[in-house]
Amino acid sequence: MNLDWSVVWENRGALLEGAGITISLAVTTMAAALPLGLGIAVLRESRWRVIRLLTTAYVEMFRSTPLILQIYWAFYVMPVALGLRLDAITTALFGLIFNIGAYNSETFRAGLRSIRTGQHNAGMALGMSPFQVFRTVVFPQALRRVLPALASTWISLFKDTSLVSVIAVGDLSYASLQLRSQTFRVFEFLTAMAVLYWAMGYPQAKLVDHLHRRFKVTE
Amino acid sequence: MTIDRAHATALPLLWFREVEKHYGGFTALAGVSLQVYRGEVVCIIGPSGSGKSTLLRCANLLEPFSSGAILFEGQDITRAARPASIRQRIGMVFQSFELFPHMTALQNIMSGPLTVKRTKRVQAEAEAGVLLDRVGLAGNAQSYPSALSGGQQQRVAIARALAMHPDILLFDEPTSALDPETVGEVLAVMQKLAADDVTMVVVTHEMGFARRAADWVVVMDHGQIVEEGPPALIFGSPTSARTRTFLSHMHSAH
Numbered sequence: 142m143n144l145d146w147s148v149v150w151e152n153r154g155a156l157l158e159g160a161g162i163t164i165s166l167a168v169t170t171m172a173a174a175l176p177l178g179l180g181i182a183v184l185r186e187s188r189w190r191v192i193r194l195l196t197t198a199y200v201e202m203f204r205s206t207p208l209i210l211q212i213y214w215a216f217y218v219m220p221v222a223l224g225l226r227l228d229a230i231t232t233a234l235f236g237l238i239f240n241i242g243a244y245n246s247e248t249f250r251a252g253l254r255s256i257r258t259g260q261h262n263a264g265m266a267l268g269m270s271p272f273q274v275f276r277t278v279v280f281p282q283a284l285r286r287v288l289p290a291l292a293s294t295w296i297s298l299f300k301d302t303s304l305v306s307v308i309a310v311g312d313l314s315y316a317s318l319q320l321r322s323q324t325f326r327v328f329e330f331l332t333a334m335a336v337l338y339w340a341m342g343y344p345q346a347k348l349v350d351h352l353h354r355r356f357k358v359t360e
Numbered sequence: 361m362t363i364d365r366a367h368a369t370a371l372p373l374l375w376f377r378e379v380e381k382h383y384g385g386f387t388a389l390a391g392v393s394l395q396v397y398r399g400e401v402v403c404i405i406g407p408s409g410s411g412k413s414t415l416l417r418c419a420n421l422l423e424p425f426s427s428g429a430i431l432f433e434g435q436d437i438t439r440a441a442r443p444a445s446i447r448q449r450i451g452m453v454f455q456s457f458e459l460f461p462h463m464t465a466l467q468n469i470m471s472g473p474l475t476v477k478r479t480k481r482v483q484a485e486a487e488a489g490v491l492l493d494r495v496g497l498a499g500n501a502q503s504y505p506s507a508l509s510g511g512q513q514q515r516v517a518i519a520r521a522l523a524m525h526p527d528i529l530l531f532d533e534p535t536s537a538l539d540p541e542t543v544g545e546v547l548a549v550m551q552k553l554a555a556d557d558v559t560m561v562v563v564t565h566e567m568g569f570a571r572r573a574a575d576w577v578v579v580m581d582h583g584q585i586v587e588e589g590p591p592a593l594i595f596g597s598p599t600s601a602r603t604r605t606f607l608s609h610m611h612s613a614h
Contacts, residue, residue, distance in 0.1 A: 262422050263458035267472035267524060268448030277475050281462050 148326050149333045159316030160337055166302045170237040178245025203243035209304045212236040216308040233305035241298050248290045252283035288356050292349040367397035371434050373559055379428035388414045390583040399557040403570035406580035407606055412563040416530050420450050451521030455533040457513040459505040465516045466501040472524045491519035495549050511542025515549050531562040567610050571595050579603045
């Protein structure tokens with residue numbers, strides 16, 4: 142087997158550009174899915190049944206279907222069904238944000254519910270409004286508890302962005318797979334792709350391990 | 361016989377009038393009427409499940425009640441535009457401390473003034489420092505609750521309640537969750553507050569404290585007040601048979 146690694150080096154620009162898109166997809170998705178998840182988590186505890194029902198339906202729909210289907214659906218079905226046509230990268234972002242938002246809402250909900258009512262009462266007894274109790278007492282504690290879980294979601298998200306390559310968004314996967322089929326250098330490009338994902342993902346995984354240790358709950 | 365109640369005025373600071381609370385078929389409070397005057401220490405004693413804590417929590421609107429009224433400085437608390445405005449002026453100390461675990465002792469004490477009163481940070485911090493000193497924990501400003509003993513946590517919780525400059529402090533069994541060796545330090549702080557004429561309502565099983573610090577003792581059983589009076593009378597010559605039974609159980613238990 143003769144390997145030609147120079148072809149990888151020659152195409153480093155395209156690969157790095159793909160890696161850049163992978164990073165921005167993950168960052169943008171998480172930036173939007175955190176507030177979305179928190180909002181949904183709060184609404185799921187709403188007094189109004191309709192709101193609870195709608196938000197629950199949203200979460201269960203996105204948690205129970207594969208992400209790749211959601212991306213395909215947004216790209217091929219949504220334009221027909223809803224008459225809403227977006228470019229590939231926007232479609233990809235919507236798919237990712239709604240998917241990760243659903244997962245984040247479950248994480249936040251578990252965290253918020255884990256704070257005992259005594260803490261809520263203590264804030265109320267000081268004269269805080271329900272919102273002030275949420276902001277200064279309940280949410281900061283819940284966030285600390287779920288930070289490791291959110292970090293794990295981030296790691297999955299970072300890798301799952303590769304699925305958007307199916308609708309021709311030029312992320313690292315798409316770039317690598319395109320180069321593979323153009324050059325027929327399957328071994329080289331799949332290896333390069335693996336190395337790049339690993340080089341980006343491994344430090345993050347280590348950081349998550351650190352977060353798990355750092356934010357172990359002590360009371 | 362008229363019983364002298366030194367702090368009595370025309371208008372009680374906190375006034376329970378025929379307060380009833382029912383959950384389902386259970387009656388937690390069966391028409392409780394009680395006056396608490398400014399500067400007074402009222403201890404509520406009685407067997408577990410007699411409604412003492414429920415009464416206290418109703419006064420702070422942490423629990424709704426079914427009928428009757430609770431007046432704070434003559435104002436019906438359930439008619440307040442915002443419950444928070446009443447709670448600001450009524451401090452509460454919980455059995456389980458409920459310090460905020462993500463804040464240091466100092467931050468816990470500052471949390472009320474900073475969030476609710478929008479006090480300037482420098483001022484809030486200075487006041488919190490003074491309060492920590494007052495509860496004997498000046499050296500623990502930067503400690504997180506998890507690093508403090510139960511007694512220390514409860515003293516911080518008292519300082520946190522005091523930071524709002526409340527008109528009255530409610531204590532819900534403040535020493536019941538403590539190791540025996542730390543009960544004394546909390547009671548000592550409370551006794552000091554009593555000496556400073558802080559108005560307090562204390563639900564407690566500490567008969568020694570009630571005897572020493574209370575101006576007025578209230579005995580509750582089955583959601584009702586069975587007897588009330590100055591400690592000398594309640595502990596010396598109780599008139600109610602239920603009080604006598606309760607006190608004899610407490611004595612044999614200690």
